[in-house]
Each structure stands twice: as C-alpha cells, then as structure tokens.
Amino acid sequence: MQIAKVYGTVVSTYKEPNLSGSKFLLLQIVDLQGDLTSEYEVATDTVGAGVDEWVLFTRGSGARQVHGLKIVRLMRRWSLSSTQLA
Numbered sequence: 001m002q003i004a005k006v007y008g009t010v011v012s013t014y015k016e017p018n019l020s021g022s023k024f025l026l027l028q029i030v031d032l033q034g035d036l037t038s039e040y041e042v043a044t045d046t047v048g049a050g051v052d053e054w055v056l057f058t059r060g061s062g063a064r065q066v067h068g069l070k071i072v073r074l075m076r077r078w079s080l081s082s083t084q085l086a
Contacts, residue, residue, distance in 0.1 A: 001058045003030040006051050010042050025049060027057060 004027035012024060022044045029039040041057065049055050 001056050004028055004041065004043075004055055004057055005030060005036060006049050006053050006055060007040065008051055019044065025055075027055065030054070 007026045007028045010024035010026050015022070025043050025045045027041045027043050029037045029041065031037050043055075043057050047055075
C-alpha cells in the first residue's frame with residue numbers, strides 16, 4: 001500500500017463494461033517524508049474520495065478484487081516523524 005493525494009479526476013470516453021459507473025481519480029504519490037513526488041497513478045474510486053484528500057491505495061491481486069487500484073480515504077493531513085521510521 002502507498003499514500004497519495006487526490007490530484008483530480010480522469011474522464012474516459014470508453015470503459016470496459018465491468019468498469020461502467022466507476023469514477024477514476026488521478027493520484028499523486030507521497031514519499032516517506034510526506035512530500036508529493038512527481039509520480040502519478042490512476043485509480044478506481046471505491047470510497048468517494050475527493051480532490052486534495054489523502055488516500056491509501058494498493059495495486060496487484062488485492063486491488064483486482066475491486067476493479068483496478070483500490071483506494072481508501074485516509075485523512076486530509078499526514079505526518080511521519082523520524083522516530084516512526086526506526
């Protein structure tokens with residue numbers, strides 16, 4: 001799992017039938033220091049997250065059970081102290 005910030009939504013003119021009705025979000029990845037990186041992912045929104053919210057998302061077989069990348073609304077702000085990394 002990784003932490004990301006919802007940057008915006010993604011519009012698709014065509015979706016696979018099993019993704020019909022799904023909302024796509026553009027996520028900006030957050031590094032271990034809590035800073036935004038230059039990496040982005042597109043994820044299927046399963047919890048109703050909004051722009052500027054922080055989310056937890058996953059890839060792989062666990063995510064495929066729910067259509068693509070699974071995201072979970074996490075919090076609006078997040079901090080990580082160096083003692084938590086040890």
